[in-house]
Amino acid sequence: MHPRITIKDIAALSGVSAGTVDRVIHGRGNVSRKARELVEQAMRELNYEPNLIASTLAYNRTLKITALIPDYRSDPYWEQPKSGIEKASLAVRHYGVQVEFVYFPMFSPSRFLKEAEEIIDANPDVLLFAPLFREESGQILRRCAARKIPAALINTDLEDQEALCYVGQDSFQSGVLAGKLLHFGLRPGDMVAVINLDKQIMHARHLLEKERGLRAYFSRHPWEDIGVIRADFEHFEDPQAMQEFLSGLLNAHSRLKGLFISNSRSYRILDAMAGLERPRLRLVGFDLLPANLAYLESNQIDFLINQNPVQQGYQAVMSIFNHLILRKKVERVQYLPLDIVVSENYSYYVAKEKGFQVLV
Amino acid sequence: MHPRITIKDIAALSGVSAGTVDRVIHGRGNVSRKARELVEQAMRELNYEPNLIASTLAYNRTLKITALIPDYRSDPYWEQPKSGIEKASLAVRHYGVQVEFVYFPMFSPSRFLKEAEEIIDANPDVLLFAPLFREESGQILRRCAARKIPAALINTDLEDQEALCYVGQDSFQSGVLAGKLLHFGLRPGDMVAVINLDKQIMHARHLLEKERGLRAYFSRHPWEDIGVIRADFEHFEDPQAMQEFLSGLLNAHSRLKGLFISNSRSYRILDAMAGLERPRLRLVGFDLLPANLAYLESNQIDFLINQNPVQQGYQAVMSIFNHLILRKKVERVQYLPLDIVVSENYSYYVAKEKGFQVLV
DNA sequence: AAAGCAGCTGTGTTCGCACACAGCCTTTAC
DNA sequence: GTAAAGGCTGTGTGCGAACACAGCTGCTTT
Numbered sequence: 104m105h106p107r108i109t110i111k112d113i114a115a116l117s118g119v120s121a122g123t124v125d126r127v128i129h130g131r132g133n134v135s136r137k138a139r140e141l142v143e144q145a146m147r148e149l150n151y152e153p154n155l156i157a158s159t160l161a162y163n164r165t166l167k168i169t170a171l172i173p174d175y176r177s178d179p180y181w182e183q184p185k186s187g188i189e190k191a192s193l194a195v196r197h198y199g200v201q202v203e204f205v206y207f208p209m210f211s212p213s214r215f216l217k218e219a220e221e222i223i224d225a226n227p228d229v230l231l232f233a234p235l236f237r238e239e240s241g242q243i244l245r246r247c248a249a250r251k252i253p254a255a256l257i258n259t260d261l262e263d264q265e266a267l268c269y270v271g272q273d274s275f276q277s278g279v280l281a282g283k284l285l286h287f288g289l290r291p292g293d294m295v296a297v298i299n300l301d302k303q304i305m306h307a308r309h310l311l312e313k314e315r316g317l318r319a320y321f322s323r324h325p326w327e328d329i330g331v332i333r334a335d336f337e338h339f340e341d342p343q344a345m346q347e348f349l350s351g352l353l354n355a356h357s358r359l360k361g362l363f364i365s366n367s368r369s370y371r372i373l374d375a376m377a378g379l380e381r382p383r384l385r386l387v388g389f390d391l392l393p394a395n396l397a398y399l400e401s402n403q404i405d406f407l408i409n410q411n412p413v414q415q416g417y418q419a420v421m422s423i424f425n426h427l428i429l430r431k432k433v434e435r436v437q438y439l440p441l442d443i444v445v446s447e448n449y450s451y452y453v454a455k456e457k458g459f460q461v462l463v
Numbered sequence: 464m465h466p467r468i469t470i471k472d473i474a475a476l477s478g479v480s481a482g483t484v485d486r487v488i489h490g491r492g493n494v495s496r497k498a499r500e501l502v503e504q505a506m507r508e509l510n511y512e513p514n515l516i517a518s519t520l521a522y523n524r525t526l527k528i529t530a531l532i533p534d535y536r537s538d539p540y541w542e543q544p545k546s547g548i549e550k551a552s553l554a555v556r557h558y559g560v561q562v563e564f565v566y567f568p569m570f571s572p573s574r575f576l577k578e579a580e581e582i583i584d585a586n587p588d589v590l591l592f593a594p595l596f597r598e599e600s601g602q603i604l605r606r607c608a609a610r611k612i613p614a615a616l617i618n619t620d621l622e623d624q625e626a627l628c629y630v631g632q633d634s635f636q637s638g639v640l641a642g643k644l645l646h647f648g649l650r651p652g653d654m655v656a657v658i659n660l661d662k663q664i665m666h667a668r669h670l671l672e673k674e675r676g677l678r679a680y681f682s683r684h685p686w687e688d689i690g691v692i693r694a695d696f697e698h699f700e701d702p703q704a705m706q707e708f709l710s711g712l713l714n715a716h717s718r719l720k721g722l723f724i725s726n727s728r729s730y731r732i733l734d735a736m737a738g739l740e741r742p743r744l745r746l747v748g749f750d751l752l753p754a755n756l757a758y759l760e761s762n763q764i765d766f767l768i769n770q771n772p773v774q775q776g777y778q779a780v781m782s783i784f785n786h787l788i789l790r791k792k793v794e795r796v797q798y799l800p801l802d803i804v805v806s807e808n809y810s811y812y813v814a815k816e817k818g819f820q821v822l823v
Numbered sequence: 824a825a826a827g828c829a830g831c832t833g834t835g836t837t838c839g840c841a842c843a844c845a846g847c848c849t850t851t852a853c
Numbered sequence: 854g855t856a857a858a859g860g861c862t863g864t865g866t867g868c869g870a871a872c873a874c875a876g877c878t879g880c881t882t883t
Contacts, residue, residue, distance in 0.1 A: 109869055120833045125871065133831055155557040156520045157869030160838050197515040280807040287647040320807075440811035443803035447640040447680075451800035469839055480863045485841065493861055517839030523868050 108149045117145040128153065159428070165199040166427060168192075168420065169222045171215075171232035172257075174206040180367055180390065180412065183456075184257060187416025188231070195424045202420065203227070210303065212236040219243045223250060229267075229423050233258040240264075253427070257419045259308065260436065267426060270419040270437045272410040274309040277441050278316020278363075281387045284406045284443065285361040286320075288385035291328035295321075295361035295385075296352065300339040300368040310365045317363055332356065339368055345375035353381055361385040370394035373403050391444065391452055400446045407449070409442035413456050468509045477505040488513065519788070525559040526787060528552075528780065529582045531575075531592035532617075534566040540727055540750065540772065543816070544617060547776025548591070555784045562780065563587070570663065572596040579603045583610060589627075589783050593618040600624075613787070617779045619668065620796065627786060630779040630797045632770040634669040637801050638676020638723075641747045644766045644803065645721040646680075648745035651688035655681075655721035655745075656712065660699040660728040670725045677723055692716065699728055705735035713741055721745040730754035733763050751804065751812055760806045767809070769802035773816045 110128075114121045119138050126134050127142040134142075145151075170188050175181040185204070192202035205222055207215040216239040222230060223246050230247055234240030234256055244264045247254045256269040285295050297314045301307050314333060321329045334352055338344040349372065353359060362384055364372055369388030387406045388395060398404040418437060425431045444452055470488075474481045479498050486494045487502040494502075505511075530548050535541040545564070552562035565582055567575040576599040582590060583606050590607055594600030594616055604624045607614045616629040645655050657674045661667050674693060681689045694712055698704040709732065713719060722744055724732055729748030747766045748755060758764040778797060785791045804812055 107869095111869080121870085122833055122872090123831085126832090129871080131872090135831060138831080154520075154869050156516055157838090158871080160516050160520055160840095160868090161870040161872080163838050163871085276807065280805070283805055283807045438811060438814075440802070440815060441808045442800070443805070443808065445640070445643055445803070447636065447643050448801045448803065451798060454798075455800060467839095471839080481840085482842090482863055482865095483861085486862095489841080491842090495861060498861080514839050517868090518841080520838090520868050520870095521840040521842085523841085 107154065108151045109154065110151075112149055113142060113145040113151055116149065117141040155429070159198050163199075165201060166229065166423075167227045168200065168202045168229045168231055168423060169205060169225070169227040170202055170416075171205045171207065171219055171222060171230065173209045173233060173235065177209050179392070183390075183412035184233075184416035186456075187413040187418075188420055189416075190413075191417040191420035191424075195420065195428070198424065198428050200420075200424060200428070202231075209235075212239050215239055216242065220246070223247065223252065226250070227252065229253050229255065229427065231255045231257065231419055231423065234261050235259055237261065253423075255419050255423050257415050266435075268419070268422045268433050268435055268437060270415050270422065271439065272309075272415075273438045273441070274312035275316040275319070276438075277389075277408055277410065278313035278318075278365075279320045280316075280408060280441055280443070281313070281363045281406075282317045282320025282324075284387050284408075285317075285363060285385050286324070286327055286329065288383075288405065289327070289329055289360055291326075292358060293360040294330040294332060294356055294358050295363060296356070296359055297331065297333045297363050297365060298372065299333070299335045299365050300337075300371060301335070301366060302337055307366075313363075313365045329361075330358075332359075339371045342375055345371060346379065349375055350379060353379075359384075362387070364388040366390075367392055367395065369404055369407070370398055373398045391449065391456065396449060396453070399444070399449060402446060405445070407444040409440075409444050409452055411439040411442065414439050467514065468511045469514065470511075472509060473502060473505040473511055476509065477501040515789070519558050523559075525561060526589065526783075527587045528560065528562045528589045528591055528783060529565060529585070529587040530562055530776075531565045531567065531579055531582060531590065533569045533593060533595065536566075537569050539752070543750075543772035544593075544776035546816075547773040547778075548780055549776075550773075551777045551780035551784075555780065555788070558784065558788050560780075560784060560788070562591075569595075572599050575599055576602065580606070583607065583612065586610070587612065589613050589615065589787065591615045591617065591779055591783065594621050595619060597621065613783075615779050615783050617775050626795075628779070628782045628793050628795055628797060630775050630782065631799065632669075632775075633798045633801070634672035635676040635679070636798075637749075637768055637770065638673035638678075638725075639680045640676075640768060640801055640803070641673070641723045641766075642677045642680025642684075644747050644768075645677075645723060645745050646684070646687055646689065648743075648765065649687070649689055649720055651686075652718060653720040654690040654692060654716055654718050655723060656716070656719055657691065657693045657723050657725055658732065659693070659695045659725050660697075660731060661695070661726060662697050667726075673723075673725045689721075690718075692719075699731045702735055705731060706739065709735055710739060713739075719744075722747070724748040726750075727752055727755065729764055729767070730758055733758045751809065751816065756809055756813070759804070759809060762806060765805070767804040769800075769804050769812055771799040771802065774799050 110121050110124050114124045119142060123134060123138055124142050127139050172184060173181045175185050188202060205218050207218045215236055230252055240261055241264060244254055244266060248265055253267045255267045258271050260269040260271060297317055299310050301310060318331050321331055336348050367390035386404045388404055389408050389410060391407060391409055395404060395407055399407055422433045426433045442452060470481050470484050474484045479502060483494060483498055484502050487499050532544060533541045535545050548562060565578050567578050575596055590612055600621055601624060604614055608625055613627045615627045618631050620629040620631060657677055659670050661670060678691050681691055696708050727750035746764045748764055749768050749770060751767060751769055755764060755767055759767055782793045786793045802812060
């Protein structure tokens with residue numbers, strides 16, 4: 104264990120030169136059968152393990168990853184995966200891994216496609232992207248395959264497509280979990296509402312999956328006798344409109360006792376409800392935004408589900424690294440934990456996201 | 464960005480040799496004021512960052528960490544920190560970090576002290592240990608300080624002592640959290656019991672802290688009107704005795720509706736209650752042992768709190784690595800997240816602990 | 824028989840940095 | 854005055870692996 108076995112040791116033991124050992128290790132050919140067997144024997148005997156440090160130094164290669172994600176300036180959510188990608192890139196920069204960012208407007212499939220094509224033309228070693236648009240993303244993956252550029256997906260999976268890996272949340276299950284969390288405060292006959300605060304709800308597959316999950320929970324637990332309704336609302340930036348929307352909802356359903364906000368905009372609801380007369384409402388939402396955390400702490404939000412968006416970016420880069428530099432196997436689908444966050448435990452998650460503890 | 468700046472580049476720019484640059488970087492002295500300033504100037508100008516890979520290769524040092532933890536064969540809990548330490552050691556082995564394990568019997572301060580002394584005599588580079596016994600651990604830390612061996616603590620902190628870092632759980636807060644989780648199923652006037660299944664409860668500071676936390680939660684929420692009692696029981700291996708203990712407890716307190724099991728032995732309670740007639744009891748416990756998970760899945764345990772024991776070991780080794788190899792600052796106190804685990808989200812945590820995704 | 828050509832092999836250089844060492848030149852001591 | 858003692862500098866070697874290249878064999882070709 105102590106003096107690590109080097110290539111020279113096996114060269115000596117098997118009676119050949121370091122060059123031959125190297126050829127065997129890399130399967131470069133030009134090695135006689137006899138020599139190869141001797142070397143393999145010696146490697147097994149001494150339990151040889153190549154020195155990763157020396158190896159990366161000698162390779163002297165560089166791996167260019169281009170990350171294509173929605174513009175974080177138009178949607179603060181994307182700051183988080185971005186920050187995770189940046190952290191990971193700091194951790195692996197010594198190995199010659201370079202990460203470059205390209206952004207596309209959240210709602211523009213055409214710009215998405217155009218940017219992706221430009222990236223592919225620049226011939227990066229890996230493409231890391233968020234395939235928000237199914238059709239265009241399929242095209243991109245096919246072009247990558249044609250040029251032998253491996254692709255890693257985050258946020259949204261394209262199940263049927265060839266890709267190095269997918270790192271993201273399990274939206275359906277997060278809906279199921281929300282059901283569980285909401286049921287604590289409810290009584291038979293109560294109702295809950297799924298609230299989608301988004302512009303183009305039909306395109307937001309995640310939101311629909313979350314709703315499906317929530318409904319699944321309550322249909323698996325029929326004895327709890329909870330009804331589920333759904334309400335979409337686009338003008339969440341307008342406090343006045345929000346307030347009207349909400350009071351309309353509450354007036355229409357007197358037994359509405361729980362809200363499930365399907366994205367990170369819970370705080371919009373509570374901002375709007377500030378003045379409203381209303382019953383005690385159970386509230387479950389997503390993401391540890393400062394505005395949400397304030398309401399969590401004052402117990403106006405009961406639970407936040409943390410989808411670990413920072414980890415999402417981090418883990419995607421690390422998977423690429425593991426695959427291409429360390430040549431390790433990588434899971435095709437990597438779901439991140441769904442953390443249940445309440446006022447009593449949120450501080451740990453915030454600290455983790457700030458991520459003082461960078462690994463290597 | 465692309466062609467990384469090397470020591471030669473700054474040597475060229477500042478008009479000195481690589482040797483002098485090296486002396487400046489390491490503050491080895493023997494450099495004229497003028498040369499030093501030129502080099503520093505050039506480093507700033509080119510934004511020089513030493514190549515970690517080349518550096519570790521050239522150092523060719525080895526860092527021996529000895530880990531002293533309770534024997535995992537006598538307490539399965541310790542398999543988890545152990546596995547975390549092993550994982551981390553795999554991740555950093557390329558940097559010359561070697562981890563060696565020494566075990567001590569859970570309940571023997573003298574053996575603990577003896578093993579620690581032997582380790583220190585063997586002169587490791589770092590000592591990583593679980594200071595279960597206050598008095599003896601203080602002695603050990605002082606000996607480490609005298610021999611300039613840095614020490615990292617896991618599981619239990621010695622607040623007043625000099626140490627590189629502490630990685631562990633926040634027991635008090637986990638009790639508070641348990642209070643929050645229990646209260647969901649309770650009504651005013653109900654009672655909860657803290658159940659300590661341990662041999663030497665007075666020595667188990669963590670258990671006492673958890674109880675304090677639970678009581679703190681309910682005294683901060685007096686309107687919930689929940690009474691807290693405590694029950695210690697040592698003979699948890701004996702199903703017959705357990706059953707009598709439990710039925711005694713339930714008979715004595717008719718409004719007992721919640722149990723908080725302060726360590727990982729929740730499954731013992733449920734094993735014993737299998738035949739028992741009993742009201743619907745809310746149950747909160749710790750740790751994702753398979754036996755506990757089975758009860759979680761069948762909803763006989765409502766919540767498990769995950770203290771991330773695997774992470775504990777992992778993070779401790781990584782902190783040592785960050786401090787001594789990467790020369791980064793490390794937080795003195797590192798609390799791990801308190802994950803709330805229910806049947807709807809446990810699978811992610813189990814997958815994480817199995818830890819396919821090893822970082823570097 | 825000479826030339827050509829594979830198949831196989833060892834040596835040498837490189838990656839960027841750490842550190843030993845020899846070679847200055849200047850100061851101080853006697 | 855010389856010797857010793859510094860202060861400061863550049864060169865050179867090594868860490869372990871990757872890869873280029875030259876050299877060696879034995880074989881086929883003409």
